[in-house]
Amino acid sequence: MANxxxxxxxxxxxxxxxxPLVLNKRSYNWITERICGVVEGPQPLxxxxxxxxxxxxxxxxLFGLVYLIVTGVGVWxxxxxxxxxxxxxxxxxxxxxxxAGTLISAILFLTRQRWRTSxxxxxxxxxxxxxxxxxxxxxVHVGRFWMVWFLAPVPNANGIWQNFKxxxxxxxxxxxxxxxxxxxFWYLGLVPDLATLxxxxxxxxxxxxxxxxxxxxxxxxxxxxxxxxxxxxxxALSTPLVLSVHSVVSFDFATSTVxxxxxxxxxxxxxxGAIFGGFAMVLTLMIPxxxxxxxxxxxxxxxxxxxxxxxxxxxxxxxxxxxxxxFIAWYGGNKYEMAAFANRAYAGYYPWAYWCMMxxxxxxxxxxxxxxxxxxIVVVMCVCMCVNIGMWFERxxxxxxxxxxxxxxxxxxxxxxxxxxxxxxxxxFGLFLGLFLLFIRFLPVIAMSxxxxxxxxxxxxxxxxxxxxxxxxx
Amino acid sequence: MIYGYLCEFPSASALYHAAExxxxxxxxxxxxxxxxxxxxxxxxxxxxxxxxxxFVFFGGATGTLTAFGMQYFTQVALYxxxxxxxxxxxxxxxxxxxxxxxxxxxFAAFASLFGCLALMGLPRLNHxxxxxxxxxxxxxxxxxxxxxxxxxKFDREKTRxxxxxxxxxxxxxxxxxxxA
Numbered sequence: 001m002a003n004x005x006x007x008x009x010x011x012x013x014x015x016x017x018x019x020p021l022v023l024n025k026r027s028y029n030w031i032t033e034r035i036c037g038v039v040e041g042p043q044p045l046x047x048x049x050x051x052x053x054x055x056x057x058x059x060x061x062l063f064g065l066v067y068l069i070v071t072g073v074g075v076w077x078x079x080x081x082x083x084x085x086x087x088x089x090x091x092x093x094x095x096x097x098x099x100a101g102t103l104i105s106a107i108l109f110l111t112r113q114r115w116r117t118s119x120x121x122x123x124x125x126x127x128x129x130x131x132x133x134x135x136x137x138x139x140v141h142v143g144r145f146w147m148v149w150f151l152a153p154v155p156n157a158n159g160i161w162q163n164f165k166x167x168x169x170x171x172x173x174x175x176x177x178x179x180x181x182x183x184x185f186w187y188l189g190l191v192p193d194l195a196t197l198x199x200x201x202x203x204x205x206x207x208x209x210x211x212x213x214x215x216x217x218x219x220x221x222x223x224x225x226x227x228x229x230x231x232x233x234x235x236a237l238s239t240p241l242v243l244s245v246h247s248v249v250s251f252d253f254a255t256s257t258v259x260x261x262x263x264x265x266x267x268x269x270x271x272x273g274a275i276f277g278g279f280a281m282v283l284t285l286m287i288p289x290x291x292x293x294x295x296x297x298x299x300x301x302x303x304x305x306x307x308x309x310x311x312x313x314x315x316x317x318x319x320x321x322x323x324x325x326x327f328i329a330w331y332g333g334n335k336y337e338m339a340a341f342a343n344r345a346y347a348g349y350y351p352w353a354y355w356c357m358m359x360x361x362x363x364x365x366x367x368x369x370x371x372x373x374x375x376x377i378v379v380v381m382c383v384c385m386c387v388n389i390g391m392w393f394e395r396x397x398x399x400x401x402x403x404x405x406x407x408x409x410x411x412x413x414x415x416x417x418x419x420x421x422x423x424x425x426x427x428x429f430g431l432f433l434g435l436f437l438l439f440i441r442f443l444p445v446i447a448m449s450x451x452x453x454x455x456x457x458x459x460x461x462x463x464x465x466x467x468x469x470x471x472x473x474x
Numbered sequence: 475m476i477y478g479y480l481c482e483f484p485s486a487s488a489l490y491h492a493a494e495x496x497x498x499x500x501x502x503x504x505x506x507x508x509x510x511x512x513x514x515x516x517x518x519x520x521x522x523x524x525x526x527x528x529f530v531f532f533g534g535a536t537g538t539l540t541a542f543g544m545q546y547f548t549q550v551a552l553y554x555x556x557x558x559x560x561x562x563x564x565x566x567x568x569x570x571x572x573x574x575x576x577x578x579x580x581f582a583a584f585a586s587l588f589g590c591l592a593l594m595g596l597p598r599l600n601h602x603x604x605x606x607x608x609x610x611x612x613x614x615x616x617x618x619x620x621x622x623x624x625x626x627k628f629d630r631e632k633t634r635x636x637x638x639x640x641x642x643x644x645x646x647x648x649x650x651x652x653x654a
Contacts, residue, residue, distance in 0.1 A: 028509060028615030153544060161548040163557050170572035177576040181583040188587060192509075196613040215597035216604075219612040221493075221519055223594040224511040229524035230590035234583060237530075241579045248572055452615075453510035460490035460514055 021454050023297040028452050035444050038293050051437045057430020064424035073143040075420045081403050082415035087141035092395040094134035100278025101127025106238035117450035118298045123282045124186040129435040131179045133428040167251035174248035185234045192449040246270040260340035260402030269321035276314035279307050280387035308374040315365035344401045349414050353393050360390025477602035477650035478622040481642035486512050489617040492640045493518040503625035507612035533585020534578045541577035545570040602650040
C-alpha cells in the first residue's frame, strides 16, 4: 500500500482520506438493529400503499395469462410479420433488469469494490424477481401452454429431440441456469443474516422458519473459511454467466437473417444495455427504500454516485452501439439493412419509439458527467426513470420495427399491442414490486454480515483512535 | 457431559490476537464465532485453505461432459435432425458450446453450494453452543471463542486460567445434553 510510504526524494505524501462506506461511525449493533428493525417492526403505511396495488396488479397478470391460455394467442395483437411483439420485448426487458444484481454481487466482488455490500442483497433479490417476470413471457407466448415442456430436453412422442443448434434452446439453458445460480448465490449470502434474525426472533413461527433456513449457522471461522471460498467461487462462476446470459438472449436475434437483427455487435451491446437498465432499476428501488427505512448511513450519496457513473458509462456504450449499428448499415452497403435503419429512424411505422429510445438511453444519462447531477436525488431518479422507459423501447425498436417491415413489402403490417398484452405487462410490475416488498418485509434488505466486515474496526490490525470524541456520536 | 468453554473478546482485533495464542498453545478442537469473516483469521487459527475448489472443478467438469453427452448423443447418434440445412456430425459440436458452458456453470454452482455445506457440516440445527444465551451475540456484535472438551489439551481448570490470561471474559462452561 502507498499509505505512509516515502518516495525516493524523502517526501512522505499525506494519504488521501477514503470516503467511509458507512457514515457516522456506526457500530455493529447499530447495523443489526437498523436492518433487523425493518423486518421485525410493523411496516410503514407507505409499504401497504405500495403493496395493495401490487397485489391488484398481480391479479391482473393472472387474469391476462388465464385469458390468453384459455382463449389462444389471438387475444394478443401479434400478426403475421410480427410474431414477437410485446411478449419478447417484455422478456428481454425484464431479463436485462435482472443483470445488475449479479453484476453487483459477482463482478464488483471480484474487483474488490467494497461499496457493493450495502446494495448487493437488494439487487440480487431484484434480479430474481425480474427473471421470474421475464420467464413468464416465453412460456406463454408459445401459444399452447400445455406444450411448454417442449422447451425441456425431453423427446416428443415421435422420439425427436429438441434442436440443440437453435439459439432459442440455448436461451432456455442460459436463463434457467442464470436463475438457479442467482438463487444459490443469494441464498448462500443470506445464511449468516438469517442466523442473526433467528437469534433475535421472538415468535415461534419466526424462530422455526429463520432457524431452518439459517441451517444452524454458528459464525464459526472453520465455516467462514469454506463459506468465503464458496462465495468467491460463485462470484467467479457468475461473472462469465452474467455476461453469457444476455449474449445468448441476443443470439435469438443475431443468428437470424432479419435485417436489423443480423449483427455481430449484439452480444456486447445487449450486455452493456442490460447492466445499464439493471442499475437504473436498482436505483429506482433503492432510493425510495433508503428514504422509507432511513438507511441513509448505509446507502450513502457515494453509493448513488458510483451507480450513476456506471449508468453513464454503460449508457455511453449503448449509445456507441446505436451509432455503430447505423454506421455499419451504411458502410456495409446492404440495402435491406439500410432500409431497416431508415424505417427505425424516420421512414417506418415507429420512428417515435426510436427517438424516445435515443433520448432516454443516450442523451439523458449524459447529465451524470456532472457531479452535481449525481448527487441530486431528483435528477438521479428522473434519469433512472428515463432509462427504465428507454430500455423497454430499445427492445421494442429492435424487435418490432425489424420484423414489421422485413424483406417483402407485401408482407408488411403494423403491430399494435392489444389490451390483454398491456394488462399482462402492467401485471408483471405488480409481481415484481409485490415480491420486492415481501422481500423487504421478511428478509434483511442489506447484507449485515458483509457491511459489518467493511467497517474500519473489523480489520484485525485496527487501532482505536485516541480522541475521546470519536465514539460519542455513535 | 461437558461440551467445552465459550468465552468472549471485546473486538475483532482482540479475538485475532487471542486466536494466535490459542493456536500456538497447541489446541486443535476450538473455534471462533464472529458476525463476519475476519480477514487473516484463517492464518491466525492455523487453518488450511479450503479444499472446496476441487469439488467445484469436478462439478464443472461433470457439467461440461453431461451437456456434451446429452447433445451429441441426442443430436448426432440417436436421431439426427437436419434443421436449416445444418449438418449433424462431429462438426456440429461448436453449436453445442453454449449449452456446455451453461451446464458447466450450473453444475459447478451446485457443487459449490453442496460442497460448502458438506465441508461445513451444515445444516445442523442443534448444537450444544446454542444452549448458551451469550452465544447469540455472535450474530450481532460478539467475538466469541469456543474450546472443546474433546481437545487433548483441554483441562477444566488450566484451560479456564489460560483463557483468562489471554483476555477472555464471560467464560462459560457449556453442557452437552445430547451426547450424554
